[in-house]
Structure formats: C-alpha cells, structure tokens
Amino acid sequence: MEQDRCSPSPRDSAQRNRQATAPAVAARPERLSDIVENGLCVGCGLCQAIAGKDRIEFVITPEGRERPVERRKISPDDWQRILRTCPGIRVEGASSELCGHDAESDRIWGPYHRVCLGHAADPDVRFRAASGGILTALAAYLVESGKVSFILQVRASPDRPVRTETVMSEDGASVVRSAGSRYGPATPLASIMDALDRDEPFAFVGKPCDVGALRLLAREDGRVARHCKAMLALVCGGAPEFRKTGDLLDELGLREDEISLLRYRGYGNPGRTRIETRDGRAFEKTYLEMWEEESQWCIQNRCKICPDAIGEVADVAAADYWPGGAPSGEDAGFNSMIARTPVGRDLLRDAEAAGAIRIVRELTMRDMDDTQPHQVRKKESVWARLAGMRAAGHLAPEVVNLRIRELARERPMAANLAQARGARARVRQGRMTEPHAMLPGVDGWSEKEDGAGLKG
Ligand SMILES: Cc1cc2nc3c(=O)[nH]c(=O)nc-3n(C[C@H](O)[C@H](O)[C@H](O)COP(=O)(O)OP(=O)(O)OC[C@H]3O[C@@H](n4cnc5c(N)ncnc54)[C@H](O)[C@@H]3O)c2cc1C
Numbered sequence: 001m002e003q004d005r006c007s008p009s010p011r012d013s014a015q016r017n018r019q020a021t022a023p024a025v026a027a028r029p030e031r032l033s034d035i036v037e038n039g040l041c042v043g044c045g046l047c048q049a050i051a052g053k054d055r056i057e058f059v060i061t062p063e064g065r066e067r068p069v070e071r072r073k074i075s076p077d078d079w080q081r082i083l084r085t086c087p088g089i090r091v092e093g094a095s096s097e098l099c100g101h102d103a104e105s106d107r108i109w110g111p112y113h114r115v116c117l118g119h120a121a122d123p124d125v126r127f128r129a130a131s132g133g134i135l136t137a138l139a140a141y142l143v144e145s146g147k148v149s150f151i152l153q154v155r156a157s158p159d160r161p162v163r164t165e166t167v168m169s170e171d172g173a174s175v176v177r178s179a180g181s182r183y184g185p186a187t188p189l190a191s192i193m194d195a196l197d198r199d200e201p202f203a204f205v206g207k208p209c210d211v212g213a214l215r216l217l218a219r220e221d222g223r224v225a226r227h228c229k230a231m232l233a234l235v236c237g238g239a240p241e242f243r244k245t246g247d248l249l250d251e252l253g254l255r256e257d258e259i260s261l262l263r264y265r266g267y268g269n270p271g272r273t274r275i276e277t278r279d280g281r282a283f284e285k286t287y288l289e290m291w292e293e294e295s296q297w298c299i300q301n302r303c304k305i306c307p308d309a310i311g312e313v314a315d316v317a318a319a320d321y322w323p324g325g326a327p328s329g330e331d332a333g334f335n336s337m338i339a340r341t342p343v344g345r346d347l348l349r350d351a352e353a354a355g356a357i358r359i360v361r362e363l364t365m366r367d368m369d370d371t372q373p374h375q376v377r378k379k380e381s382v383w384a385r386l387a388g389m390r391a392a393g394h395l396a397p398e399v400v401n402l403r404i405r406e407l408a409r410e411r412p413m414a415a416n417l418a419q420a421r422g423a424r425a426r427v428r429q430g431r432m433t434e435p436h437a438m439l440p441g442v443d444g445w446s447e448k449e450d451g452a453g454l455k456g
C-alpha cells in the first residue's frame with residue numbers, strides 16, 4: 001500500500017509507536033475505542049445516535065479525524081446494537097428482498113435495475129452541484145412533490161463554512177443550498193434518531209458507509225423502514241481527514257475564522273475549490289490541483305479497505321462521469337447513476353416524468369469501469385487487504401454478501417499476495433491504528449489542538 005503524506009505526523013507517529021507496544025488487538029471490539037484505535041471508524045455518528053450524546057461525544061482529533069469518545073459507560077444493550085450496526089466493523093451487501101428478485105447483478109458493481117447518464121433538469125442546480133446535480137434534483141423532487149417531509153443530509157455550516165453540519169432540509173431551496181461534495185468529516189447519522197423521532201416520511205443522502213449503516217439500523221429500529229422512503233448515495237473514493245482542509249488553509253496563510261465560504265467543487269463540473277474570506281479575498285484551486293496526487297487525499301484508514309464504496313444498498317447511487325476516471329476539463333455536468341432497488345428505479349422514472357431530472361442515455365457497467373477505475377481496483381483488492389490485516393492480528397470489518405472473496409479468486413495469486421502483504425506491513429508499521437481519541441480538557445489535550453491544527 002502506498003505511503004501517504006497525510007497520515008503520519010510526528011505527533012501521530014509518536015502516539016502510534018506507543019501503541020505498537022500495547023497488548024495485542026482484540027479479535028472483536030470490546031469497547032468503542034477498539035473500533036477507533038484499529039482505524040475502522042469513519043465518523044458517521046451512528047453510535048452517538050444509539051447511545052446518546054450524554055454517553056458518546058464527538059471530537060476532532062489533533063490528526064483531523066472526527067471521532068466518538070465514550071464519556072460515560074455505554075449500556076450493554078446499546079453496545080450490542082452498535083456492534084450490529086457500526087459501518088466500521090460490519091458491511092453488508094443487498095439482500096434479494098431489498099434489491100428485488102428481478103435485479104441484475106454485476107461482478108464489480110453489484111445489484112442494479114438501471115444504469116444511466118443524466119443530470120438535474122434545472123440548469124442552476126446542475127451548475128451549483130458537485131457533478132450533474134442528480135442527488136440534489138432527486139432529493140428536491142422528493143420533498144417538493146410531498147413524497148417526503150424532509151431530507152436528512154449534510155452541508156457546509158453557514159456559520160463556520162470550513163466545517164460540515166447535518167441538516168433536515170424541508171424544501172427544495174434548502175436542498176439546493178446543501179448541494180456539493182464535502183471532502184471533510186461529516187456525521188450525518190448522529191441526527192438519525194432526531195429524524196426518526198419526527199415520525200414523518202424523509203429521505204437520506206450520504207456516503208455508501210452511511211447508507212450501509214442506516215440499512216443495518218433498519219433491522220434494529222422498525223421506524224427506519226416506515227419513515228425513510230429513499231436512501232441516496234454518492235459513489236465515494238474516500239472521505240478525507242480534516243488535515244486536508246487544514247493543509248490548504250495553511251498553504252494559503254488563512255485562519256479558519258477568516259473564512260466566509262469553502263466550496264470544494266461545483267459551480268461547474270468539476271468546478272474549482274473556492275475559498276472566500278470575510279474581508280473580500282478569494283482563492284481558487286482546480287480539481288486536479290486538489291486531487292490529482294492520490295497520496296495527498298488524506299483519506300481515512302477505513303476508506304482504504306472499504307468493501308462497499310459504490311453504494312450497493314442505496315436506492316440510487318450517483319457518480320461522476322469522466323471517461324478514463326479523471327476530468328479532462330470543465331463540462332456542463334453529468335452523473336452516472338445506478339438504480340439498485342425497485343424504489344430507486346421508480347424514483348428515476350418518476351423524477352424524469354416530473355421534469356426534475358434528464359436522462360441522456362443508458363449506460364453499461366463497463367462504462368462504470370471506465371469512468372471509475374479506482375473503484376474497480378479497490379473492489380478487487382479489498383478481500384486480500386482484509387486478509388492481510390487479519391493475518392497481522394488486526395481487527396477487520398465483517399463483510400457479508402459483497403462478492404469480495406469471489407473477486408479476489410479471479411485475480412492472480414501474486415496480485416492478492418501483494419495486497420495482503422502490503423496490508424500486513426501497514427498494520428505492523430502501526431499505520432492502520434489511530435491514537436486514542438481524547439476529550440479536550442479531560443484527557444490532558446489542550447483545546448488549542450482541536451481541529452487538526454486549524455487556527456482560529
Ligand atoms: C468524500 C467524497 C468522495 C467522493 N468520491 C467519489 C468517487 O470516487 N467517484 C465519484 O464518481 N464520485 C465521488 N464523489 C461524489 C461526487 O463528488 C458527487 O457527489 C456525486 O457524483 C454526486 O453528484 P451530484 O452532482 O448528484 O451531487 P450533488 O447534487 O451536489 O449532491 C451531493 C449530495 O451529497 C451530500 N454530501 C456531500 N458530501 C457529503 C459527505 N461528506 N458525507 C455525506 N453526504 C455528503 C450533500 O449533502 C448532497 O446531498 C465523492 C464525494 C465525496 C463527498
């Protein structure tokens with residue numbers, strides 16, 4: 001596996017070295033910190049929603065990760081529910097009940113009813129959104145047509161635009177204000193109980209791991225199936241740590257409290273990363289300046305071993321559509337989209353009929369391979385990476401019904417061995433572990449260290 005610039009800071013390394021001498025890792029997590037310290041937490045917020053804010057608090061660690069900390073003892077029942085639903089340790093593909101018996105299935109891309117190319121019909125939505133605005137257009141259609149009362153999603157915080165907050169958008173305009181990709185920590189599921197408590201129909205937009213966790217929660221809490229009418233996912237290359245944003249601000253010599261706008265992309269496809277300050281300055285970076293060098297993505301450990309980054313249990317998964325896998329310039333904005341369930345298939349049909357989205361043409365899964373080559377590589381490598389982690393005695397997520405073993409079997413033994421050895425080496429070097437997440441002012445961590453060194 002690649003050495004990435006983002007993960008090892010001197011402080012991180014020192015803490016990791018201390019951990020390297022710690023007792024062997026448990027085969028099964030015994031407490032919340034086992035999930036975090038084994039590098040499996042992705043910061044979705046679900047554990048906090050289950051156990052309550054009085055028991056689990058979220059912190060941004062000095063390394064730039066948004067992580068849960070057990071402030072008061074989690075009850076045994078809640079701990080069992082967390083074990084059954086946390087996407088860090090359990091990842092499940094779609095059952096035939098969810099995707100329907102008439103769904104087709106692709107070896108890489110999983111179950112689907114339809115795969116097509118399109119964009120939001122409203123040119124303004126298409127322009128503002130991350131790619132072609134399909135997720136925003138579908139969500140806005142659901143809420144404007146009265147099929148749901150609100151959309152649970154994330155957006156840039158209006159008060160602190162560098163941070164990402166969760167919101168329940170109750171009309172189309174509010175959904176459009178949440179358009180765009182947030183390449184930093186986001187905890188959409190921390191608010192899931194508040195959404196369920198409203199006892200109203202809603203839809204959810206999130207990353208594949210967020211949606212996967214919500215599907216698992218549906219088994220625990222009947223309100224999910226009753227109230228959540230659609231789950232929409234973005235296809236995901238990995239969620240960067242806050243450090244990525246912190247580095248950008250450092251490079252530009254900016255403090256967080258100076259910033260009035262931080263847009264990672266959008267306003268074009270892919271659009272530029274744009275930062276505006278309260279005193280009227282503006283800074284921009286192209287998409288390729290931000291993301292061309294994969295070792296500088298600063299993605300979380302869990303993302304490097306993600307068994308489902310393509311939204312296999314979403315109703316609709318939407319992605320970029322760039323032949324070859326990277327933008328060759330700006331375009332008007334397009335999405336590939338995969339309707340995976342009957343709910344997703346009908347949603348695309350109804351939204352198109354209502355004039356909310358435009359479907360340009362049908363695609364094949366080989367078009368998906370061509371436009372998402374990194375997803376194909378990851379899907380084919382994950383099983384060997386997990387095997388390498390386990391061989392080194394490290395905790396690894398339990399993966400069900402995602403074809404990763406079958407995909408590994410199709411690959412040359414040498415390729416699997418290389419992935420497994422890479423993962424084993426990564427574990428042995430302490431690069432899969434994370435330092436203990438601490439509460440500011442409680443565990444001897446100064447408040448100044450909050451926010452991955454972001455000043456302000
Ligand atoms: C971390 C990350 C990694 C990505 N990696 C890939 C990739 O490898 N390949 C690819 O094709 N596309 C990737 N994308 C998705 C891509 O940027 C677009 O979001 C996707 O194509 C949908 O486009 P859209 O125009 O329909 O989105 P929009 O209409 O702009 O809607 C985006 C929706 O996603 C939600 N959202 C944004 N950021 C987050 C977040 N961090 N967590 C939860 N929800 C969020 C917003 O609330 C909004 O509802 C990634 C996005 C993110 C945030």
Ligand code: SF4
Pocket residue numbers: 035036040041042043044045046047048068085086087088089
């Ligand atoms: S992945 Fe989500 S549920 Fe699991 S420990 Fe992290 S925040 Fe909690």
Ligand code: SF4
Pocket residue numbers: 042207208209210236237238239302303304306307308309310
């Ligand atoms: S790569 Fe996987 S674990 Fe990481 S944010 Fe994306 S869906 Fe979640």
